[in-house]
Amino acid sequence: MSNYLYILWIPLLPLATFVVLGLFGRKYFAKTAGIIGTASLLTSTLLSFVAAKQYFFVDGKVNGVYQKIIALKYTWLQFSPNVSIDMGIIVDPISVMMLIVVTSVSLMVHLFSLGYMKGEERFATYYAFLSLFTFSMLGLILSVNIFQVYMFWELVGVSSFLLIGYYFNKPSAVAASKKAFIVTRFADLGFLIGILIIGFYGGTLDIGLLIEKFTSVQSPEFISITTASFLGASMLTWGLVLIFMGGAGKSAMFPLHIWLPDAMEGPTPVSALIHAATMVVAGVYLVARLFPLFSMDEAALTIVTYVGAFSALLAAVIACTQTDIKRVLAYSTMSQIGYMMFALGVSKNGGESGLGFMASMFHLFTHAFFKSLLFLGAGSVIHMVHSNEMKDMGGLRKLMPITHAAFLIACLAIAGIPPFAGFFSKEEILTAAFHENKLIYGVALFTAALTSFYMFRLYFTIFWSKEAAAKTHHHDAHNDHGEGTWTMKLPLLILAACAVGVGFIPFSQFITSDGAALETHVDMVFSIAPVALSIIAILLSASFYKSHNSKSDKAVAFFGGFYKAAYKKFYVDELYLFITKKIVFPFIGQPIAWADRNIVDGFMLLLANTTAKISTAIKGFQSGKVQNYALYFFGGVLALSVLFIYIWK
Amino acid sequence: MNLSLLILLPLLTALLILVSKQLAQIRVIGLVGSLAQLAAAGWLLKLYMAQRAAGNAATHLFESNTVWFKALNINYHIGIDGISLAMILLTSLIVVAGILVSWTMEKLSKEYFFLLVLLSMGAYGFFISLDLFTLFFFLEVAVIPKFLLIGIWGSGKKENSAMKLALMLMAGSALVFVGLMGIYYNTHTFDMVEIGKMGISLGVQKFFFPFVFLGFGIFAALFPFHTWVPDGHASAPTAASMFLAGISMKLGGYGCLRMAALMPDAAHSYSWIIILLATIAIIYGAFATMMQTDLKYINAYSSISHCGFVILGIGMLNKTSINGAVIQMVSHGLMTALFFAAIGMIYSRTHTRMVAQLGGLLKAMPFISTVFVIAGLCSLGLPGFSGFVAEMTVFMGSWQNPAGVYRIATVISAASIVVTAVYILRATGKTIMGPISDEHALLGDATWNEKLAAGLLIVGILIIGLAPFLINQLIMPTTDFLMINIDKTLTLK
Amino acid sequence: MSSTIFILLRQELLLSLLIFLLLFIKIGKERSNESILNIINVLLFINLAAGLFGSSEGGAFNGMFTTNAFIVLEKNILNLAMLLISMQSYAWLKSHKQLAEFYLLLFTSLLGMFFMISSGNLLMFYLGLEMSTIPLAAAANFDLAKRKSSEAAMKLIISSAFSSGILLMGISFLYGTSGTLSFDILTAHISNNPMQLFGFLLLVSGFAFKISAVPFHLWTADVYEGSPVAVTAFLSVVSKAAVLFTFTSILYKVFTPIATVWYGVLVVLSVATILIGNLFALRQDNFKRFLAFSSIAQVGFILIGISGSSQTGSASLVYFVLIYVFSNLAAFGVVSVVSALTGKENISDFKGFYKTNPFLSWVLTIALFSLAGVPPTAGFFGKLFLMMAGAAKENYGLITFAALNMVISFYYYLKVVKAVFMDENEQPIQKLSIPVITKFAMYICIAGIIITGLASMVYDYIYSLSIGM
């Protein structure tokens, strides 16, 4: 069914933009780059909406089940007769859904950046990188081949590296970009090996074929991979866990999350795009894409579940303590992705029990909007205050009403207050968790409360708590760009609308693990608990932060050491630093470098020197006395005679 | 097309350079000559593809066999298959780039260009010859120019480096020579094709394979005989480093591959050693690189690590892995040449190669910095660049090796890509990004010749990186044939 | 009958004619050195040319003197070397009073070598040997004023007298056990009874002394250093080549029955020679002394080639010697020019030589590369073919040893190149004006170095003439 071929243009347009801006941007499009980028992306966005319409409402569904459609497939690199890297386009519910998410959020960011990045020296480069990222992300979600996923995966990583390091002469930015790349790279190593394992046993790299082979219990591939085992776990588990490791790296799951907070060094719109809405959910998408495989292996799913849950909790706790608004948002992102992960973890493939899958996708969808909204809001706040620190803010609601409204909506959404988007998706997740695993459910519930607490902590400290306002006011008198240009306000409004609206989409009709529609109903009784908790949490934080008072300090004092630990992000960074700086470098790198110079090369030198030494040692042989010469001569004669007359004859 | 053209063109160029007078004249001749080589190589590719498309299934095309030393049954037997053609293309590309980057070489320019061209001639001859003696002849032809290039135009402790390089390479070729003698007196011919047909008895293979493989291994920076690489590359002038890493290390890899195909039984029985050494080289080279502070040393050590992949691919002895090895040779040639070119450009402006003394160059010289970053990304195996294709193919191939233990080797080698990321980003972060020092802020960007050189290499890298099926199409049939040879003996045992 | 003798001995006769001519020149009226030198060089050229025309097969003086195409070729090579030497020592001889004597001595020695090469009889061989040695001792002392020169001469005469004593003892034993001196008959009587073996070994040591194989080589370095460059060149190329030719033909023709024994002897000698030669060459600074040791190492390789005891063996030997003539004489040519014009003979003096004398530097470099055996120079082929010949015995330990020693030799040759090209020097040797004829000689050498290797017909021609055993 190649009448989806036009989807090819959705990634190609940003690519073209990247090439054009990358090559000629600095010279010719220094000013107009933004317009070009936005325009081309607008086109792709429209295209993806067209695609969505066609798929979901016209011809995607065949007798009640949404089909996986391979719109395009081209063999890119042949390894051996049936193992090859194919470039292609898959059209199925999740990919189309992701198309919508990525293009629209990206479009919003492009739009926002027009104002936000105005007057930057490397304006064109910025847009080139944005387009590169968008291209790679789109390529990633359209992949038909697991190796194609890996390739775009890497590209996404590098474009995020480039964007984080956009302010390249700021050492902290450079460090952050390096950290992000290396940590994810480390995770990708797992991904790669996972691919090697799965591909080896599956005898193919094509996702469709892999699923086909590994979901039938009798297939020789399945038998061979499950019987083969290493260190007690079956190769299937190994493969899937390693692949999940890659996903965890990109999606900042514990313990590979350390790069995400630092990644906030990048321009805020970038954070909104990459580190809130799109790239960080790649891990979730990967698991979802391979979900049939995961569903065949209990162990792997369990790992996914607990990693997700733990990350969600941990991040929420840390978020309560951070003072840099972007870092707070970063941790909230991490925790929300944790939700998606364990939602997948508790799910089964197909049918009613596939609720988790659908819930996770749903949350991914809604989260994309309100989280990017939060970031953009934060962006315009920072744009105004020129600082990321909460203490520099306060009482801004008068100065920037639109931002204020948008931000509030987003907070409500993420806190899961009906009727905002977050409520619906989170509801499904909690339901799924409740049915599968009570412990997880408990964690999720607690996390939900925490979430609303720290989100409103953020909200109140920025927009209320008075007296900092005066300072800002005064400060603002000098640069009165208010909330910035309309290009900055418009995205806020649109996203706000989404944050309210998208929750009402009957998501389960479209996106489920097996493509068949799934009947879900919002159970009012069930929702009481979470909603109530959230509201309590909101009130609590209101009492703490709405107006400046000492309650919060008391609370801090109450938690004491725990607060400290949380504030220091539980010392995970320090641990990593210790391992690299104190173990890898001095105990592996240095010795090898030393050995290479002194032992390996030293050996060669030794050969040379010994030769020289010998040659000096025997120089007395040539004494200059003709009689000795004659003597040696005669000695030679005797030696020869003895050798050849008595020994070797 | 007569392959001897590939030898005659450089020869002619060299002679013209000898008779020409001042720099302008010399470099123009050099450039024209190298472009002619490039054109010839391209034309050759076209013809080759046409022949293959026409269904010519001969293992070697454009074969010609003329008696050289009749008494000793030494023939000037030349011909190319996909692999050698790939190498030839690589060589011609790098030669042009090398000539371009040394455009403003003032010191003894005549001798300099003469030697460069001579070196390229050796490489071409090596890649086209099917007669072991001729092969060996050209192998050694390529050694002396290196010595002089490093010793005369180099920097740092150039004499020692030049001497070390020359002696280690000579030791390598000495070993190769012994091996060749053994082959010769057991088959009474130097002709690779004939030997391939008649095969060599197991005992002989077992005895002589180590000689030849080690010998060529030294050229390919096989651990622990790699120590000539860092010093040699670091001391050499830019173009010479490009040639060294880009071309002459490939002589080794190519030789290893041919020898493995010539003595498959021995290759099979020794493969575990090969794999072991390769794996060590890969990870060890990577870690050693992490500790370097001189850009050229960084690239030199990373070359050790990357050439490890070549050896690994050969050692795994299956079609995919050998494909990967070949692609890696081409890819590494281009990439490392590009890297050295970028380093040379930076050095010629800042007069330092110390990472610590550099920073924020992106501000002053965006083009050069971009080139540097591209080279870096390619070497850490980013998709879209050649490095990714090569490494992935090697990994896929080596994973398919029936012996499960070798998967550990694969995993370790794969782990090196993380270390690679570390040192590449370290270098980039320190030199290209970060704050720039005042005196560097005023430096100019690349000149037209440098841009052209870098552009050429980048195009090469991208072609492989974006359309690997092209090079695959070129190499695959040849590897298929090699595999027939290699597997046949496997069944025979 | 008589006419055939004239054809068979034409080279010897021509040479004797030259000698007489020199005597007349000497006693004739005073001429300028230049004119004499030119006359001599022309005559030498004629002499060389004469050898090239018409080969001849046969013997004279009932088997005492035998010749064939191969031997003629060998003699031609010697003639060529003689011509080159004389052309290169132009600068030195131009200002020398007794140049006539110089040529007298060298020609006489050359004549002796001719007879030695084509000797068919131990007596004849002995006569030729002495005839070639004694004049050289005198020639070594040709720089009468120099202390070193006379010391060198003394060392040469004493040790060569001693060696010929040993050699004679050997011959006497051979005679005692076989009762004949003529090679053809002798072959039949060769067996390995101890006395005969002992005689044989004494004979071999005599040869080993002349070709300066370890441990009979010790005179070489001192004599080379002390004597004038031209004489050194003659010693290192011509006399060595002549003895090698004879040695090979005697081994192959006469001592066939005990081939296994002398194979062993050759292996032992070659290993010792290569190793010691290299180790000593590493440390030398005096250029002539350096070349002395390097040439000792070369002899080691030659011995490997001979040990192959096949047609390839003898062919490779002659081929290598031809190349060796070109390369070594090119090197000596440079040294002789430099020492004649500046008196400097040390490698350290050659630092920065390239800045002032690019042409000489290139000649020297190419020559050294050829000696080291680097392609595309002929030395590469020469050395490789020697080793191939040796490898025919499938003794790969020996080959490996030799191949690895090539690396050492590489080091010291490259050290000179390094000095010439790379080392800095405040006062390098000033720009030298080279006599045209010398320059011409150098061009010949370079051409030889390049062509002899790449043009296979040279080797094939030699091979077609040569004989195995």
Add this chain to the structure above:
Amino acid sequence: MNEIPLTHILFVSTALFFIGMYGLFTRRNIITMLMSIELMLNSVNINFVAFNKYLFPDKLDGLFFSLFIITIAAAEAAVAIAIIINLYRSHQSIDVDDATEMKF
């Protein structure tokens, strides 16, 4: 009278040979060294003559050989003496140990 067996003569010649060699190795005076070399040569002569006389009396090869040896020895001595004289001129001595300028 019974004639002397060959071995006796060979014994004499061998003794003579090694006496000569001993002289060559030990004496410092170059002239003396030259004389001892002559001794060695003469022992060879004795060998030749003896072999000829006892084993192969019908042909005179050995005899001739010894004749030639004598002649050449004379020539050798002549040149050697000349050289020694020159050495004396430059070194003011004919002690072999004084002529060890070139070594190593």
